[in-house]
Amino acid sequence: MNSIIHLLPDHVANQIAAGEVVQRPASVVKELLENAVDANASSITLLVKEGGKTLIQVIDNGTGMGDTDARLSFERHATSKINSAEDLFRLHTKGFRGEALASIAAVSHVEMKTKTDDEDLGSHLIIEGSSVVQQEPCVTPAGTSIAVKNLFFNIPARRNFLKSTTVEQKHVIDEFQRVALVHPSVAFKLIHNGSELFNLPVANHRQRIVGVMGAKTNEKLVPVKEETDLIKLTGFVGKPEFAKKSRGEQFFFVNDRFIKHPYLHHAVCSAFEGLLKDKAYPSYFLYLQVNTQSIDINIHPTKTEVKFDNEHAIYSILRSSVKHSLGQFNVAPVLDFNKDSSMDTDYGQNKTTAKIPSIEVDRNFNPFESETKLGNKAFHIDSFKTKSTASWESLYTETGEDQDDLMDIEVESEQISPSLFQAQSPTYQSSGTFQLQRKYIITSTKSEMLIIDQHRAHFRILYEELLKNITAQPALSQQLLFPLKLQLDANEIRVFKVLKESLINAGFSISELGKDFVKINGIPNRLPESETSILLDQLLSDFENDIPDSGFDQTDRLAKSLAQSMAIKNGSVLQKEEQTELVNLLFSCKEPMLTPLNRLVFIKQSAADFDKKFM
Ligand code: ADP
Ligand code: MG
Numbered sequence: 001m002n003s004i005i006h007l008l009p010d011h012v013a014n015q016i017a018a019g020e021v022v023q024r025p026a027s028v029v030k031e032l033l034e035n036a037v038d039a040n041a042s043s044i045t046l047l048v049k050e051g052g053k054t055l056i057q058v059i060d061n062g063t064g065m066g067d068t069d070a071r072l073s074f075e076r077h078a079t080s081k082i083n084s085a086e087d088l089f090r091l092h093t094k095g096f097r098g099e100a101l102a103s104i105a106a107v108s109h110v111e112m113k114t115k116t117d118d119e120d121l122g123s124h125l126i127i128e129g130s131s132v133v134q135q136e137p138c139v140t141p142a143g144t145s146i147a148v149k150n151l152f153f154n155i156p157a158r159r160n161f162l163k164s165t166t167v168e169q170k171h172v173i174d175e176f177q178r179v180a181l182v183h184p185s186v187a188f189k190l191i192h193n194g195s196e197l198f199n200l201p202v203a204n205h206r207q208r209i210v211g212v213m214g215a216k217t218n219e220k221l222v223p224v225k226e227e228t229d230l231i232k233l234t235g236f237v238g239k240p241e242f243a244k245k246s247r248g249e250q251f252f253f254v255n256d257r258f259i260k261h262p263y264l265h266h267a268v269c270s271a272f273e274g275l276l277k278d279k280a281y282p283s284y285f286l287y288l289q290v291n292t293q294s295i296d297i298n299i300h301p302t303k304t305e306v307k308f309d310n311e312h313a314i315y316s317i318l319r320s321s322v323k324h325s326l327g328q329f330n331v332a333p334v335l336d337f338n339k340d341s342s343m344d345t346d347y348g349q350n351k352t353t354a355k356i357p358s359i360e361v362d363r364n365f366n367p368f369e370s371e372t373k374l375g376n377k378a379f380h381i382d383s384f385k386t387k388s389t390a391s392w393e394s395l396y397t398e399t400g401e402d403q404d405d406l407m408d409i410e411v412e413s414e415q416i417s418p419s420l421f422q423a424q425s426p427t428y429q430s431s432g433t434f435q436l437q438r439k440y441i442i443t444s445t446k447s448e449m450l451i452i453d454q455h456r457a458h459f460r461i462l463y464e465e466l467l468k469n470i471t472a473q474p475a476l477s478q479q480l481l482f483p484l485k486l487q488l489d490a491n492e493i494r495v496f497k498v499l500k501e502s503l504i505n506a507g508f509s510i511s512e513l514g515k516d517f518v519k520i521n522g523i524p525n526r527l528p529e530s531e532t533s534i535l536l537d538q539l540l541s542d543f544e545n546d547i548p549d550s551g552f553d554q555t556d557r558l559a560k561s562l563a564q565s566m567a568i569k570n571g572s573v574l575q576k577e578e579q580t581e582l583v584n585l586l587f588s589c590k591e592p593m594l595t596p597l598n599r600l601v602f603i604k605q606s607a608a609d610f611d612k613k614f615m
Helices: 010-022 025-038 067-072 085-090 100-106 156-161 165-182 205-213 215-220 262-271 311-328 394-395 454-471 490-503 529-544 551-566 576-587 607-613
Strands: 043-049 055-060 111-117 122-128 131-138 141-147 187-192 195-200 221-227 231-238 249-255 257-259 284-290 434-436 441-442 449-455 475-489 509-513 519-523 602-606
Touching: 010 100, 025 043, 025 100, 025 141, 025 165, 043 165, 067 122, 100 111, 100 165, 165 187, 165 205, 165 249, 165 257, 165 490, 195 205, 195 441, 195 490, 205 215, 205 221, 205 231, 205 284, 215 221, 215 519, 221 311, 231 311, 249 262, 262 311, 284 311, 441 454, 441 576, 449 576, 449 607, 454 490, 454 551, 454 576, 475 509, 475 529, 490 509, 490 529, 490 551, 519 529, 529 551, 576 602, 602 607
Parallel strands: 043 187, 249 284
Antiparallel strands: 043 055, 055 141, 111 122, 111 141, 122 131, 187 195, 221 231, 231 284, 249 257, 434 441, 441 449, 449 602, 475 519, 509 519
């Protein structure tokens, strides 16, 4: 019988291998940068176009390759870094599998120029889908330049799978940062679509971290240092008060290699226990050196996972060193970030003695009174000033009568908002409002009591309004007396540019957008100036990790973030007029029942429920 098993041709084998090594442009970036570092380059430039979809080029001044090596480097399992299996346990280089170039060449157009120091001429190679189509001598500086074009040109399914330029660019920046952070003695540049995003001179670790993450990082860093028989640990953790709500600034490097390790991540987080506000992640830049024989980095083709022999011991060392540093640098525990600041005593009152509280009762308050004093339009909290003053009672009338007249009419109409009192008696009687625990607004219809969460209600109102502003007419903004200057890192600048248009429509006015800062001279009407920088910081980090592709999703997310931050907080006292206005605005919303994040805005209790309770 004829044999049916045959060996796959090289180009097919390479394409299969490429599936593991090359997932997206960022994977190519990682491999090329690591090769340049392995070649002892002291200066590396990365040029990228359209998030790497059309071009990824790495230029280094490293050892370069001779003619034969240049051609061999694209063969599968061609490596200069190991000779025997034992070498796997003595690794001091990034690469060792000899797969990267072969895999990359299998799925793209590659052009390489390379020259060693002691030769006069270098080689110029052109490779398309695994085959060398040209090799000739050329004049080129010592070192290597590899350009990878049209990634996945021969695998349309994977090409279509690539995300938008912004998303791919974000991944490229991530990889670039990971390599740059661990090699401060190498100068790095990143140029995207012709503009320089990073220019990092040779530096020490701290300077490099600041160069990569932005100038404002410097004040946030607390050094960590520990040396035991097992590991040598150096690096920095971020002060807890700067912890962000998104992951991202978390870097472990083991023997100069970026790795992901949930268990060790947990060790660091546990050192922060009690120091972080809700759902915040600490940032860290930790460099571990361990004996090469005590780890296995061979378990994952992209080499971001390692296995340690002494995981538990490393866990404890890590946890206690981080704890120690936080303690030593006087990072005092902050136990309750959500504490209501309105409950704090004034400093001025610290020395006075406590008085016995007296109870004040509003004797004029009558929950059954059917009249409110809406005639009083003097409305002092800015947060409720709004163009829409349509009162929700008008939803229940057929005619557009003057609101003030409506107040003392019991409206019995068929025209009800279906979303509000479905299948219920269509009556609303303005009964007045009151606030419970600075948190809930209580009001009633003829047969029901409504308990409204004030923060969520305002969140809903602002969200609908912002959505309108961002998409249709730009919102009003308040001019700042002194423009606000925010330091941003390259990633934040990138996100800022994407969001710029929407931010302007939401009421921000931007006077200058520099390479690492932005100047803002106007902010949305309702946004307290003091909260602007925190809000933008949070907004940018929300978007940093996941920029929605479509314009609509982006607007929607922006409106949600802004509205949530701008909404009045629980714990704020609301005046009567503000309470009424809040209720009115809420019920002129399209979806008053739920917050934009689908949480309940109010609950209802019917008179019948009360009747039962009183039986
Ligand atoms: P690996 O890095 O695992 O050895 P690669 O496919 O990435 O495998 O590279 C194959 C070989 O090509 C490397 O071992 C190295 O000898 C050579 N090489 C690749 N990139 C460069 C470079 N930028 N400068 C000098 N030599 C390089
Ligand atoms: Mg390599």
